Amino acid sequence: MKKLRAAITSVGHYVPEKILSNAELEKMVETNDEWIRTRTGISERRVLENGATSDLAVPAVQMCLKNRGISPEEIDVIIFATVTPDMFFPATACVLQEKIGAKKAFGFDVSAACSGFVYAITLGTQFIETGAYKKVLVVGADKMSAIVDYTDRNTCILFGDAGGAVLLEPSEDESLGILDHRLYSDGTGGDFLYMKGGGSLNPPSHATVDNKLHYIYQDGKAVFKVAVVGMADVSAEIMERNNLKGEDIDWLVPHQANLRIIDATANRMGLDKSKVMININKYGNTTAATIPLCLSEWWHAGKIKKGQNLVLASFGAGYTWGAVLVKWAY
Numbered sequence: 001m002k003k004l005r006a007a008i009t010s011v012g013h014y015v016p017e018k019i020l021s022n023a024e025l026e027k028m029v030e031t032n033d034e035w036i037r038t039r040t041g042i043s044e045r046r047v048l049e050n051g052a053t054s055d056l057a058v059p060a061v062q063m064c065l066k067n068r069g070i071s072p073e074e075i076d077v078i079i080f081a082t083v084t085p086d087m088f089f090p091a092t093a094c095v096l097q098e099k100i101g102a103k104k105a106f107g108f109d110v111s112a113a114c115s116g117f118v119y120a121i122t123l124g125t126q127f128i129e130t131g132a133y134k135k136v137l138v139v140g141a142d143k144m145s146a147i148v149d150y151t152d153r154n155t156c157i158l159f160g161d162a163g164g165a166v167l168l169e170p171s172e173d174e175s176l177g178i179l180d181h182r183l184y185s186d187g188t189g190g191d192f193l194y195m196k197g198g199g200s201l202n203p204p205s206h207a208t209v210d211n212k213l214h215y216i217y218q219d220g221k222a223v224f225k226v227a228v229v230g231m232a233d234v235s236a237e238i239m240e241r242n243n244l245k246g247e248d249i250d251w252l253v254p255h256q257a258n259l260r261i262i263d264a265t266a267n268r269m270g271l272d273k274s275k276v277m278i279n280i281n282k283y284g285n286t287t288a289a290t291i292p293l294c295l296s297e298w299w300h301a302g303k304i305k306k307g308q309n310l311v312l313a314s315f316g317a318g319y320t321w322g323a324v325l326v327k328w329a330y
C-alpha cells in the first residue's frame with residue numbers, strides 16, 4: 001500500500017512592529033550591547049504592545065492560508081504550540097479558530113516550550129499519515145514579553161514575541177514531505193528553566209506576585225551545557241538514521257536560543273554556516289515561533305527549493321528536544 005506522507009504545503013509568519021534594541025535594554029538593566037551580541041548573537045527583538053499570543057498567530061495563519069489559496073473553513077485540525085497561551089483555558093487553538101473562522105476544525109494546544117513547534121509538527125504528521133485528516137495547521141507563537149521580568153538581565157535580553165504557521169497536507173509525491181522525527185524529554189530539566197507561578201502548584205496570590213513567580217526563571221549556564229549537546233546529538237542522530245552526510249543537508253533550521261548553540265549544532269552536522277537559517281539577531285528567542293518564523297522568512301525570500309533536505313532542531317524547557325527531517329515539497 002502506498003504510504004501516506006505529510007508535507008508542508010504553505011508557510012506564514014508575523015512579528016510585531018515594536019523593536020526592543022540592545023541599546024534600550026542597556027537603559028533598563030546592567031548590560032551592554034557587546035555582551036549581548038557576543039554571548040547570544042541577539043541585536044534586537046520584537047514586542048507586541050497590545051494583544052495576546054493569538055494575535056501573533058492570526059496574521060501568520062492568514063499569510064499561510066493566502067499563500068496556499070485556501071479558506072479557513074477548509075482546515076481540519078489546529079495544533080497550537082505555546083507557553084504563553086492567551087489563558088489557561090480555553091485553548092489558544094480554539095481562540096484562534098474563532099478569530100480566523102476555521103469553523104470545521106478542532107484544535108488543541110501543545111506545551112513543550114522551545115520544542116513546541118517540533119513536537120506539534122510531529123503530532124500533525126500523525127494525523128495526516130493515518131489518513132484521518134487532510135489539512136492540519138501547525139502554529140508556533142509566543143508573547144514572551146508577557147512573562148519576562150524586564151529587571152532580570154539573565155532573561156530579559158533573550159526573548160521576543162512572534163508567530164509562525166505551516167500547513168500540513170498529504171504529499172502528492174511519496175518521496176517528499178516529513179521523512180522522519182525524533183523527540184525527547186527529560187524531566188530533571190525542570191529545576192533549571194521554569195515559570196512556577198499561576199498553576200495549581202502556586203495559584204496566583206499576592207505572595208506569588210511579590211516573589212515574581214509569574215516570570216521566567218532560567219539557570220542559563222546549566223541549560224546551555226545540556227542544550228549545546230542535546231540539539232547537536234539529535235540533529236546528528238536524525239542524519240545517521242537516514243544515511244545523510246553534511247553535504248546532503250540543504251538547510252539546518254535551528255531553534256534560535258543562542259548563536260553559540262546553533263554554531264555547535266552546525267559544526268557537529270558538518271554544515272557550512274551558509275546552510276543555517278539564522279535570524280536570532282533580529283528577533284531573539286521567540287520560543288515556539290522560532291522555527292516556523294525561519295521557514296516562512298526563508299521561503300518568502302525564495303531560498304527554499306522543492307526537493308531540498310531540511311533538518312528542524314530544537315532544545316528547550318522540560319527539558320524537551322527533538323529534530324524533524326523534511327524533504328521540501330513545494
Ligand code: UT7
Pocket residue numbers: 030031032035036039040114153154157219220221222223224227256257258261285315316317
Ligand atoms: O530556549 C530555551 C533553552 N535556553 C537556552 O538554550 C539558553 C541557554 N543558555 C544561554 O544561552 C546562556 O547561558 C546565556 C546567554 C543565558 C548566558 O550566557 P553565559 O555565557 O552562560 O553567561 P553566564 O550566565 O555564565 O554569565 C557570565 C557573566 C556573569 O558574570 P560573572 O559571574 O562572570 O562576573 C554574569 O553575571 O556574565 C554576566 N551576565 C551579564 N552581563 C551583562 C549575565 N547576564 C548578563 C547580561 N549582561 N545580560
